Amino acid sequence: MLKVAVGEFLNLSESIPVIDVRSPGEFQQGHIPGAYNIPIFSDDDRKIVGTLYKKSGRDTAIFAGLELVGPKLAELVKSARKLASDKKLLVHCWRGGLRSKNMAWLFELSGLSVTLLEGGYKAYRRYIRDNQAEYSNLIVLGGYTGSGKSEILGLLKKAGKQVIDLEGLANHKGSAFGHIGQLEQPTTEQFENDLFHGILKFTKHDPIWVEDESRAIGRVSIPEPFFLNMRLAPVLFVEIPFANRVNRLINEYALFDKKKLKDAVNRISKRLGGQNVKCACNAIDQDNFEEAATILLTYYDKAYLKGLSNRNAEFVKRINFDNLDFESILKEIVKHIQQS
Numbered sequence: 001m002l003k004v005a006v007g008e009f010l011n012l013s014e015s016i017p018v019i020d021v022r023s024p025g026e027f028q029q030g031h032i033p034g035a036y037n038i039p040i041f042s043d044d045d046r047k048i049v050g051t052l053y054k055k056s057g058r059d060t061a062i063f064a065g066l067e068l069v070g071p072k073l074a075e076l077v078k079s080a081r082k083l084a085s086d087k088k089l090l091v092h093c094w095r096g097g098l099r100s101k102n103m104a105w106l107f108e109l110s111g112l113s114v115t116l117l118e119g120g121y122k123a124y125r126r127y128i129r130d131n132q133a134e135y136s137n138l139i140v141l142g143g144y145t146g147s148g149k150s151e152i153l154g155l156l157k158k159a160g161k162q163v164i165d166l167e168g169l170a171n172h173k174g175s176a177f178g179h180i181g182q183l184e185q186p187t188t189e190q191f192e193n194d195l196f197h198g199i200l201k202f203t204k205h206d207p208i209w210v211e212d213e214s215r216a217i218g219r220v221s222i223p224e225p226f227f228l229n230m231r232l233a234p235v236l237f238v239e240i241p242f243a244n245r246v247n248r249l250i251n252e253y254a255l256f257d258k259k260k261l262k263d264a265v266n267r268i269s270k271r272l273g274g275q276n277v278k279c280a281c282n283a284i285d286q287d288n289f290e291e292a293a294t295i296l297l298t299y300y301d302k303a304y305l306k307g308l309s310n311r312n313a314e315f316v317k318r319i320n321f322d323n324l325d326f327e328s329i330l331k332e333i334v335k336h337i338q339q340s
Helices: 006-012 024-029 043-056 058-083 098-109 120-132 149-158 166-170 188-200 224-232 242-253 258-267 274-285 289-308 326-339
Strands: 002-004 018-020 088-092 113-117 138-142 162-164 208-211 235-239 316-320
Touching (some): 002 006, 006 113, 043 058, 088 098, 088 120, 098 113, 149 326, 166 208, 235 326, 242 289, 274 289, 316 326
Parallel strands (some): 002 113, 138 208, 138 235, 162 208
């Protein structure tokens, strides 16, 4: 079996399936995007073997592992053969140790060709941390809440620009209401993996567009090297009329359960102020979503403006629009890029 470093392993993964043989819990915490989990041990089995290794030594742990895995060998091979591409597989465990080597031996015994990741998933995590800072050619799309920044990024992507949808990767729209209507958030570790694989396909000399975000997006955090590059990047701030943004928020959130909306309001009660919280919740109860959105946007606009003031004003370019015609907005943005 062949061993390769992380860079080559990721290149090979474009055409060969990746098999992660760690336990389901390890895989859930974070994995190489697109990898399949064929665990040699269940989470409970892994605890048993790990405990024996610490208390009784390597040999005892290995024999216990063989007893646990033995009945599952045929199923492990069947799973691997179903996923193999032209009888080829890429395999890794945590550190490139016994788990991946033993599984690779088993798969090769069944007629498959296996390539191992040198240093395992641990080396992969180190690799992405070391390389994230290289992608510093960013353009940040800014704008107050309700400006349709995600839609603008989508149009930029369709126009062939390099775009990273941070909120899409995080399954969260950033505000106290950002989780509503979204799928479960990934772990921060998995978010970092997905982010890296997004930028890995981009060319470094062309700019990467991202939405202006705080460090935390719900429960996940943007990795520090990438976030620092965002803070130093030029900001293209789209200025959309307040009334248009109010209508946009109404269309986006009024259909959701009122309790969820009021719970989100209460999450920012200390910053919003007791009277505003009361008025916003009463407005939601009375289906007066315009009043609720107006109260909330006033708060979020002040908070965003405060954050924007911490940036170098020379790197912030404002473009004013009188409506939410996204096609017109895109044309103006492209025009600005060409002039710059």
